[in-house]
Amino acid sequence: MGSVIDVTTVNYPESDGKPMGETDVHIDETVRLRQLLRRFFAGQKVYVSGSLLVFYERGNPKKFIVPDVFVVKGIQPGDRRIYKLWSEGKPPNTIFELTSRKTKKKDMVVKPDLYAQLGVPEYFLFDPIEEYLDPPLQGHRLVGGRYERISADAEGALVSEELGLRLRAENGHVMLYRLDTGERLLTDAEAWQAAEEARLAEAQARAAEAQARQAAEAELARLREQLRAGRST
Numbered sequence: 001m002g003s004v005i006d007v008t009t010v011n012y013p014e015s016d017g018k019p020m021g022e023t024d025v026h027i028d029e030t031v032r033l034r035q036l037l038r039r040f041f042a043g044q045k046v047y048v049s050g051s052l053l054v055f056y057e058r059g060n061p062k063k064f065i066v067p068d069v070f071v072v073k074g075i076q077p078g079d080r081r082i083y084k085l086w087s088e089g090k091p092p093n094t095i096f097e098l099t100s101r102k103t104k105k106k107d108m109v110v111k112p113d114l115y116a117q118l119g120v121p122e123y124f125l126f127d128p129i130e131e132y133l134d135p136p137l138q139g140h141r142l143v144g145g146r147y148e149r150i151s152a153d154a155e156g157a158l159v160s161e162e163l164g165l166r167l168r169a170e171n172g173h174v175m176l177y178r179l180d181t182g183e184r185l186l187t188d189a190e191a192w193q194a195a196e197e198a199r200l201a202e203a204q205a206r207a208a209e210a211q212a213r214q215a216a217e218a219e220l221a222r223l224r225e226q227l228r229a230g231r232s233t
Contacts, residue, residue: 012061014081026098029128033069033096036176036185047072054083056118069096093162094122104132112147122162128172137169
């Protein structure tokens with residue numbers, strides 16, 4: 001009975017007490033990826049987060065990991081202060097780590113071993129400044145309890161079976177493409193710009209149509225007037 005009380009009264013911290021300590025490039029790409037995935041899974045029972053403490057051993061607040069971005073299918077979205085595997089009932093389906101000089105060893109050795117033990121089906125590494133990984137985007141899929149490299153296609157893209165997306169490293173970003181339509185996922189700003197461009201194109205098309213209609217009506221009026229003038233002579 002005492003052990004149960006000890007477990008249930010454990011304080012799980014919301015921060016590891018360490019500064020983020022990454023470049024603006026890494027931080028911006030982390031935020032961008034999370035936004036893209038949240039937009040893609042909006043309205044679905046999918047939780048997307050990142051830089052959140054993930055506790056994986058009940059009763060031991062020292063056993064946690066902090067993925068840069070992760071996706072968990074089958075649980076409700078919404079804000080969480082921490083993520084407890086035993087409470088949520090499952091590990092992430094896919095994890096992204098944005099590697100750097102400081103995190104390279106941990107991202108390539110320590111975290112993959114732990115994620116494999118936790119049963120994370122897919123694990124992707126990305127080097128946004130292309131100095132620490134070759135190729136800069138690498139993926140791994142869990143097979144028989146161990147990760148195997150995901151082979152790139154002819155365009156250098158990796159397929160995420162868990163997300164239903166193709167991933168490509170382009171100009172320092174991970175671009176995400178739908179497998180069903182081939183469309184690239186857009187950030188909020190890109191979606192707004194695309195909508196504005198579509199509205200502008202539609203307005204221009206309507207204006208051109210109106211102008212063409214006016215020109216046709218003017219030409220018809222001219223021909224009628226010409227016909228009347230010919231009959232009167």
